[in-house]
Amino acid sequence: MTSRIAVLPGDGIGPEIVEQAVRVLRALDLDLELTEAPVGGAAYAAKGHPLPEDTLALARQSDAVLFGAVGDWKYDHLERALRPEQAVLGLRKALGLFANLRPAILYPELANASSLKPEVVAGLDILIVRELTGDIYFGQPRGVRTLEDGPFAGDRQGYDTMHYAETEVRRIAHVAFQAAARRQGRLCSVDKANVLETSQFWRDIMIDVAREYPQVELSHMYVDNAAMQLVRAPKAFDVVVTGNLFGDILSDEAAMLTGSIGMLPSASLNASRQGLYEPSHGSAPDIAGQNIANPLATILSAAMMLRYSLNAAPAADRIEAAVQAVLAQGLRTADIHENGTTRVSTSEMGDAVLKAL
Amino acid sequence: MTSRIAVLPGDGIGPEIVEQAVRVLRALDLDLELTEAPVGGAAYAAKGHPLPEDTLALARQSDAVLFGAVGDWKYDHLERALRPEQAVLGLRKALGLFANLRPAILYPELANASSLKPEVVAGLDILIVRELTGDIYFGQPRGVRTLEDGPFAGDRQGYDTMHYAETEVRRIAHVAFQAAARRQGRLCSVDKANVLETSQFWRDIMIDVAREYPQVELSHMYVDNAAMQLVRAPKAFDVVVTGNLFGDILSDEAAMLTGSIGMLPSASLNASRQGLYEPSHGSAPDIAGQNIANPLATILSAAMMLRYSLNAAPAADRIEAAVQAVLAQGLRTADIHENGTTRVSTSEMGDAVLKAL
Ligand SMILES: CC(C)[C@H](C(=O)O)[C@@H](O)C(=O)O
Ligand SMILES: CC(C)[C@H](C(=O)O)[C@@H](O)C(=O)O
Numbered sequence: 001m002t003s004r005i006a007v008l009p010g011d012g013i014g015p016e017i018v019e020q021a022v023r024v025l026r027a028l029d030l031d032l033e034l035t036e037a038p039v040g041g042a043a044y045a046a047k048g049h050p051l052p053e054d055t056l057a058l059a060r061q062s063d064a065v066l067f068g069a070v071g072d073w074k075y076d077h078l079e080r081a082l083r084p085e086q087a088v089l090g091l092r093k094a095l096g097l098f099a100n101l102r103p104a105i106l107y108p109e110l111a112n113a114s115s116l117k118p119e120v121v122a123g124l125d126i127l128i129v130r131e132l133t134g135d136i137y138f139g140q141p142r143g144v145r146t147l148e149d150g151p152f153a154g155d156r157q158g159y160d161t162m163h164y165a166e167t168e169v170r171r172i173a174h175v176a177f178q179a180a181a182r183r184q185g186r187l188c189s190v191d192k193a194n195v196l197e198t199s200q201f202w203r204d205i206m207i208d209v210a211r212e213y214p215q216v217e218l219s220h221m222y223v224d225n226a227a228m229q230l231v232r233a234p235k236a237f238d239v240v241v242t243g244n245l246f247g248d249i250l251s252d253e254a255a256m257l258t259g260s261i262g263m264l265p266s267a268s269l270n271a272s273r274q275g276l277y278e279p280s281h282g283s284a285p286d287i288a289g290q291n292i293a294n295p296l297a298t299i300l301s302a303a304m305m306l307r308y309s310l311n312a313a314p315a316a317d318r319i320e321a322a323v324q325a326v327l328a329q330g331l332r333t334a335d336i337h338e339n340g341t342t343r344v345s346t347s348e349m350g351d352a353v354l355k356a357l
Numbered sequence: 358m359t360s361r362i363a364v365l366p367g368d369g370i371g372p373e374i375v376e377q378a379v380r381v382l383r384a385l386d387l388d389l390e391l392t393e394a395p396v397g398g399a400a401y402a403a404k405g406h407p408l409p410e411d412t413l414a415l416a417r418q419s420d421a422v423l424f425g426a427v428g429d430w431k432y433d434h435l436e437r438a439l440r441p442e443q444a445v446l447g448l449r450k451a452l453g454l455f456a457n458l459r460p461a462i463l464y465p466e467l468a469n470a471s472s473l474k475p476e477v478v479a480g481l482d483i484l485i486v487r488e489l490t491g492d493i494y495f496g497q498p499r500g501v502r503t504l505e506d507g508p509f510a511g512d513r514q515g516y517d518t519m520h521y522a523e524t525e526v527r528r529i530a531h532v533a534f535q536a537a538a539r540r541q542g543r544l545c546s547v548d549k550a551n552v553l554e555t556s557q558f559w560r561d562i563m564i565d566v567a568r569e570y571p572q573v574e575l576s577h578m579y580v581d582n583a584a585m586q587l588v589r590a591p592k593a594f595d596v597v598v599t600g601n602l603f604g605d606i607l608s609d610e611a612a613m614l615t616g617s618i619g620m621l622p623s624a625s626l627n628a629s630r631q632g633l634y635e636p637s638h639g640s641a642p643d644i645a646g647q648n649i650a651n652p653l654a655t656i657l658s659a660a661m662m663l664r665y666s667l668n669a670a671p672a673a674d675r676i677e678a679a680v681q682a683v684l685a686q687g688l689r690t691a692d693i694h695e696n697g698t699t700r701v702s703t704s705e706m707g708d709a710v711l712k713a714l
Contacts, residue, residue: 115477142554152522158558159520165509197499201515227606228613256585
């Protein structure tokens with residue numbers, strides 16, 4: 001059966017890194033139908049909206065979305081609803097992509113790239129499971145209002161609503177426990193239960209779901225402490241599960257511990273295993289079009305896509321092995337280049353992965 | 358005129374570290390009236406509440422509060438309203454302590470303690486200005502309800518409200534701009550304006566207040582990016598200003614970059630410069646009563662108290678110089694001890710600071 005993939009390159013370096021991932025996918029001898037569509041600032045420029053209806057329709061009909069990156073200074077002046085990031089939020093919400101999987105892995109060959117001491121990060125392999133469609137991201141009511149009473153009566157006030165329904169917490173809990181069961185069996189749930197009702201609610205449900213996974217050891221950590229422990233002793237974590245807002249912060253912090261965010265893929269899945277796959281880094285408009293960006297995070301995102309949405313784990317394994325091989329060969333794009341390794345361009349890195357397949 | 362100081366030792370290592378700070382204060386030849394009262398778990402044990410009325414009344418009548426730390430596993434089973442941390446939240450709210458100043462400084466002598474590479478953190482000197490009485494910490498409505506409609510109708514839902522009134526943002530902005538003006542003149546405001554109404558509101562007001570401080574350069578950063586940049590290049594920051602929730606996370610992350618959180622003081626001020634001063638670290642119940650905890654963060658908090666609430670900057674300078682001196686002498690408590698330095702106890706560290714005064 002043909003697998004349909006929506007290819008959304010987006011802005012900045014998006015097109016050039018996605019191009020390499022598409023070359024890799026085409027080389028695999030799988031029955032894939034790839035269809036490209038505009039998204040983000042590029043879509044706003046072409047069609048007046050960062051997530052045009054045709055693009056959204058294509059994504060809905062596809063088994064998976066291969067996404068580049070969105071955002072460019074050019075669009076900073078737009079009102080929020082038209083800014084490139086809204087495409088990301090819109091796709092997550094429309095497709096119900098509630099489970100974001102963000103591995104933070106430090107490849108041994110790249111240990112020097114980290115700002116942390118090698119002994120602190122060597123061998124790092126954390127999986128952050130971030131809930132992606134709930135929390136304060138989409139919570140209503142939200143807005144700006146004028147206060148009628150209280151200590152700031154007469155003042156304008158900006159406000160948002162954080163919330164989680166039981167179903168939302170349960171389903172991300174199951175994703176996280178299952179991931180932990182396949183790994184080292186340790187799950188750390190991060191919240192702020194000493195302050196937030198939403199967090200206490202979240203924690204109680206995590207504890208309840210844990211009874212179905214006796215093989216997984218569940219622990220709880222406040223988000224401020226988690227932000228510290230990631231810096232102090234990141235290797236102590238196996239799988240981390242947390243809400244949308246805390247997950248946004250902690251997954252980026254964890255990614256940066258590796259010093260090579262250009263290597264880190266991500267997956268965002270819904271209940272029917274439809275998914276959006278994108279590199280963890282951004283659109284880097286400052287280096288766009290120069291053929292120097294690192295395509296490996298996008299290529300590894302394509303591998304995650306094969307594994308999670310297209311049921312093609314062997315092909316995913318092949319891609320991951322090929323990436324390992326090019327690193328072992330000493331090939332490096334500018335972001336991870338160091339003395340003694342060979343600096344290659346975006347397309348040369350793509351060539352090398354193809355050859356290693 | 359006599360300055361009145363409420364001394365609230367609290368739980369865990371609180372009493373022993375506060376004791377050393379009190380010795381230092383008494384040695385200064387200032388007109389201080391120090392009155393001790395229970396807080397946190399100790400107060401719950403003695404009086405049934407983590408913030409007894411007498412303790413709160415004392416704090417209100419004082420010019421400043423010297424606070425140890427609260428929290429102990431012993432109290433984990435209590436309902437949230439009786440847990441030790443509620444004392445912290447209660448004092449902040451009752452005294453209107455909206456401005457939390459959290460320096461993250463790496464003393465050259467302690468550079469090895471960091472999990473980051475020395476070249477990344479040597480000379481680190483960041484000031485995080487965290488708003489402390491608004492945001493989602495105290496926002497109403499909050500609770501658990503049953504959903505009547507929507508995709509999760511029938512579900513229970515935990516919820517909280519994030520909000521900031523204009524007055525709240527303006528007053529913390531002024532504190533931050535003034536701090537930046539006295540330092541390197543660079544202020545980074547951290548928010549999540551691409552997602553949150555509260556954040557866009559916050560950002561607009563920061564931009565407005567900036568016009569009163571032409572000598573300060575204001576920049577904006579999303580919280581996820583800030584969590585990354587703190588790991589990647591922390592020395593790029595001078596002063597950071599942010600809301601209560603993001604400040605909770607980022608100030609702890611920044612503190613841990615130094616690897617020596619036992620050295621970091623904090624101040625929480627209200628509009629009349631009344632303040633609560635406490636170490637940035639917690640109550641560490643596992644090492645309580647062993648005379649091994651590091652009293653320097655508390656001693657440096659006492660110095661901040663003299664500077665900000667008691668208008669006694671010269672005395673603050675003396676304490677800070679004395680702490681520098683004991684570090685230069687090679688004296689270290691267990692948490693910062695390394696080969697080639699002299700390991701001392703809590704009280705011996707207090708002795709050394711007194712001698713160096
Ligand atoms: C672009 C932004 C809305 C988005 C988020 O906050 O989720 C991004 O930071 C991410 O993590 O994918
Ligand atoms: C104890 C807790 C409520 C508190 C907070 O979140 O503010 C603490 O983490 C802090 O930063 O002082």
